Amino acid sequence: MGEQAGDRRIxxxxxxxxxxxxxxxxxxxxxxxxxxxRLHVVxxxxxxxxxxxxxxxxxxxxxxxxxxxxxxxxxxxAAKAVDHIVGADRLTPTADKVRxxxxxxxxxxxxxxxxxxxxxxxxxxxxxxxxxxxxxIGVARAHPELAKRGILMRKWGQEIIRVTSGKxxxxxxxxxxxxxxxxxxxxxxxALRDLPQMIEWAQAAVGLAKDYTLSHLDELADFGSFESxxxxxVRSDGxxxxxxxxxxxxxxxxxxIFDGVAPARYADVLAEDVKPWSYMKFPFIRDLGxxxxxxxxxxxxxxxTCAFIDTPLAEAARREFRAITGxxxxxxxxxxxxxxxxxTLHAAEKIGELLHDSDLQGSDLVVRGERRSEGxxxxxxxxxxxxxxxxxxxxDLVTMCNLIVSTTSNNVPMNRAVESVARKYLSGRxxxxxxxNHVEVAIRAYDPCLSCATHAMGQMxxxxxxLDADGRLVDRRVRDGS
Amino acid sequence: xxxxxxxxxxxxxxxxxxxxxxxxxxxxxxxxxxAEAAGVWIPRLCHFPGLEEFGGCRVCVVVAxxxxxxxxxxxxAPGMVVENETEQVLxxxxxxxxxxxxxxxxxxxxxxxxxxxxxxxxxxxxxxxxSRFDALWPKREVDASHPDVLIDRNxxxxxxxxxxxxxxxxxxxxxxxxxxxAHKRIVVNSSGSLADTSVASADRALEVCPVGSILPxxxxxxxxxxxxxxxxAPIGAGTERARPEESR
Numbered sequence: 001m002g003e004q005a006g007d008r009r010i011x012x013x014x015x016x017x018x019x020x021x022x023x024x025x026x027x028x029x030x031x032x033x034x035x036x037x038r039l040h041v042v043x044x045x046x047x048x049x050x051x052x053x054x055x056x057x058x059x060x061x062x063x064x065x066x067x068x069x070x071x072x073x074x075x076x077x078a079a080k081a082v083d084h085i086v087g088a089d090r091l092t093p094t095a096d097k098v099r100x101x102x103x104x105x106x107x108x109x110x111x112x113x114x115x116x117x118x119x120x121x122x123x124x125x126x127x128x129x130x131x132x133x134x135x136x137i138g139v140a141r142a143h144p145e146l147a148k149r150g151i152l153m154r155k156w157g158q159e160i161i162r163v164t165s166g167k168x169x170x171x172x173x174x175x176x177x178x179x180x181x182x183x184x185x186x187x188x189x190x191a192l193r194d195l196p197q198m199i200e201w202a203q204a205a206v207g208l209a210k211d212y213t214l215s216h217l218d219e220l221a222d223f224g225s226f227e228s229x230x231x232x233x234v235r236s237d238g239x240x241x242x243x244x245x246x247x248x249x250x251x252x253x254x255x256x257i258f259d260g261v262a263p264a265r266y267a268d269v270l271a272e273d274v275k276p277w278s279y280m281k282f283p284f285i286r287d288l289g290x291x292x293x294x295x296x297x298x299x300x301x302x303x304x305t306c307a308f309i310d311t312p313l314a315e316a317a318r319r320e321f322r323a324i325t326g327x328x329x330x331x332x333x334x335x336x337x338x339x340x341x342x343x344t345l346h347a348a349e350k351i352g353e354l355l356h357d358s359d360l361q362g363s364d365l366v367v368r369g370e371r372r373s374e375g376x377x378x379x380x381x382x383x384x385x386x387x388x389x390x391x392x393x394x395x396d397l398v399t400m401c402n403l404i405v406s407t408t409s410n411n412v413p414m415n416r417a418v419e420s421v422a423r424k425y426l427s428g429r430x431x432x433x434x435x436x437n438h439v440e441v442a443i444r445a446y447d448p449c450l451s452c453a454t455h456a457m458g459q460m461x462x463x464x465x466x467l468d469a470d471g472r473l474v475d476r477r478v479r480d481g482s
Numbered sequence: 483x484x485x486x487x488x489x490x491x492x493x494x495x496x497x498x499x500x501x502x503x504x505x506x507x508x509x510x511x512x513x514x515x516x517a518e519a520a521g522v523w524i525p526r527l528c529h530f531p532g533l534e535e536f537g538g539c540r541v542c543v544v545v546a547x548x549x550x551x552x553x554x555x556x557x558x559a560p561g562m563v564v565e566n567e568t569e570q571v572l573x574x575x576x577x578x579x580x581x582x583x584x585x586x587x588x589x590x591x592x593x594x595x596x597x598x599x600x601x602x603x604x605x606x607x608x609x610x611x612x613s614r615f616d617a618l619w620p621k622r623e624v625d626a627s628h629p630d631v632l633i634d635r636n637x638x639x640x641x642x643x644x645x646x647x648x649x650x651x652x653x654x655x656x657x658x659x660x661x662x663x664a665h666k667r668i669v670v671n672s673s674g675s676l677a678d679t680s681v682a683s684a685d686r687a688l689e690v691c692p693v694g695s696i697l698p699x700x701x702x703x704x705x706x707x708x709x710x711x712x713x714x715a716p717i718g719a720g721t722e723r724a725r726p727e728e729s730r
Contacts, residue, residue, distance in 0.1 A: 166707025395627055
């Protein structure tokens with residue numbers, strides 16, 4: 001359904017309070033009805049190409065530069081792929097636990113960032129509230145305690161990353177076959193000091209997200225929501241495992257599409273499509289085909305795919321979450337926020353569990369085995385399932401790299417959400433900034449990382465041009481974000 | 483009267499001044515050596531202790547008796563007045579480092595030599611956050627054909643340390659220069675492929691590389707951030723720590 005004579009085009013560019021740069025185009029017909037709405041990712045990153053010809057041991061450090069928000073996810077995913085290349089099928093307990101600690105620190109800080117900085121303005125003040133207050137500064141003014149928690153939770157997560165990787169952002173902890181450092185007792189004690197406070201605050205955040213979702217459920221149930229398949233990795237016993245496991249996909253009714261698929265076999269069950277209007281690829285489940293095979297990933301999907309969570313507070317929270325929809329998966333797009341906070345609580349519990357494990361102080365850091373020419377790594381990143389796949393030649397140089405990042409998997413779902421919200425809230429109305437923000441709210445639920453690299457953080461202006469059929473400007477609304 | 487007898491009559495010790503401070507030196511020393519012995523650090527990239535001087539990188543530039551020169555090759559002379567840390571000298575060094583940074587393809591953010599790289603460490607110490615010059619983005623080759631050693635020419639600064647170390651330390655003559663000007667590059671003394679040379683990962687030619695150009699394979703990032711050479715102390719700190727207490 002393309003542009004037709006008489007259509008008006010609205011562009012939201014850039015989409016704010018998301019990671020990276022994207023824009024939304026909305027086509028209105030002569031009656032002002034939404035004909036089409038799309039999220040475009042306008043950045044081109046090219047990592048898959050320019051990493052070719054580089055030594056494989058550079059991958060965990062080089063490819064993490066894709067992102068400044070969850071580089072740890074790329075760092076560990078690449079490291080897991082490269083583990084296979086160096087024949088390290090089973091890491092030492094110290095290496096495995098140091099990496100898991102780093103990963104959960106990443107989840108904690110990334111989820112806190114999204115909830116408290118990026119999503120909170122919409123949830124606290126309303127989607128169409130005063131734009132001058134609907135930002136992180138507004139949150140800090142109206143709810144200073146909440147804003148402070150967001151900052152300190154993020155800081156704690158980043159400290160966990162620092163003690164495991166050497167730096168808060170873009171460290172080097174994971175190396176082929178293991179890690180380059182353990183966690184000292186001093187580092188452990190420093191992190192443990194704030195653990196009880198972090199668990200308490202994470203519990204409070206779960207409560208906040210739950211109360212918000214339940215008290216607005218009538219409105220949210222229909223807000224950019226739709227039935228879909230869901231995908232993630234899960235542990236062999238079905239537990240939520242953010243670091244390692246096999247692929248599981250379920251349909252909209254919760255029936256298994258596939259389960260127990262080892263990471264190395266991902267291409268047997270998933271394929272990727274390309275479209276002319278976006279630099280993102282469109283992955284799909286092979287058996288369902290390119291049109292119906294799209295699926296969702298991320299916190300909501302993980303609550304749907306996992307059988308249980310192996311930490312008690314998060315498991316209790318998950319049960320409450322799942323009780324809303326009974327045996328069926330939850331498809332409410334805005335419930336991503338609630339699910340995200342359950343995972344934040346789980347991450348804090350896991351960090352506590354790991355910090356009390358003396359394996360963290362072990363000195364056996366690296367294993368190597370029989371060299372292979374190919375490796376696939378999969379982790380659950382904060383935004384969803386992340387795939388890294390490399391092939392290397394006999395000279396140790398990378399010849400092929402394929403990355404499927406979480407936001408790519410959520411590409412079709414985000415476009416569906418955008419279209420659904422645009423049709424419901426914009427059709428036939430005078431377009432206002434507040435109405436346009438509804439479209440962005442639906443996108444933000446997914447916490448997309450559009451480039452995996454840059455920050456918008458509410459500082460960028462929103463400019464919407466209304467053009468007539470001849471391309472003449474008939475109306476312009478500008479939101480100055482500075 | 484022979485030259486030998488002339489020299490024999492001249493005292494071997496002499497005095498120079500570096501940035502206004504009197505420094506004892508020995509006839510035959512270079513300015514860089516005399517400064518080093520006195521605990522005064524002069525930046526350098528091609529100079530390496532025990533290797534014949536090359537005088538190629540020019541990072542050790544000083545002003546001696548009013549004239550710019552490479553301190554690694556300029557011998558000391560009695561009463562010589564050396565400017566080492568004047569703004570003019572520092573600015574010349576910054577310009578040289580910035581030119582080196584744009585001449586190759588230097589990506590510190592994922593380079594395995596990061597934290598141990600002398601070029602990076604010099605840039606930090608001289609306060610360089612970005613180069614004033616446009617990057618040239620040259621197309622350079624990686625030779626990973628050898629099972630244990632890799633050359634990444636993207637990062638080579640043509641300092642010739644590997645050429646001299648392979649010849650004088652390792653006794654192998656593995657590395658040489660080929661080409662001129664912008665086309666000058668490091669080559670190996672075989673079919674052109676590193677795999678066909680006698681290089682080994684334990685060769686000192688690898689150890690002396692100031693940047694991440696000649697590397698032992700599969701060891702990248704094994705030292706954690708915080709424990710790498712220049713995480714522990716900035717470049718030059720070792721020389722400066724050795725400076726006599728009374729002259730600091």
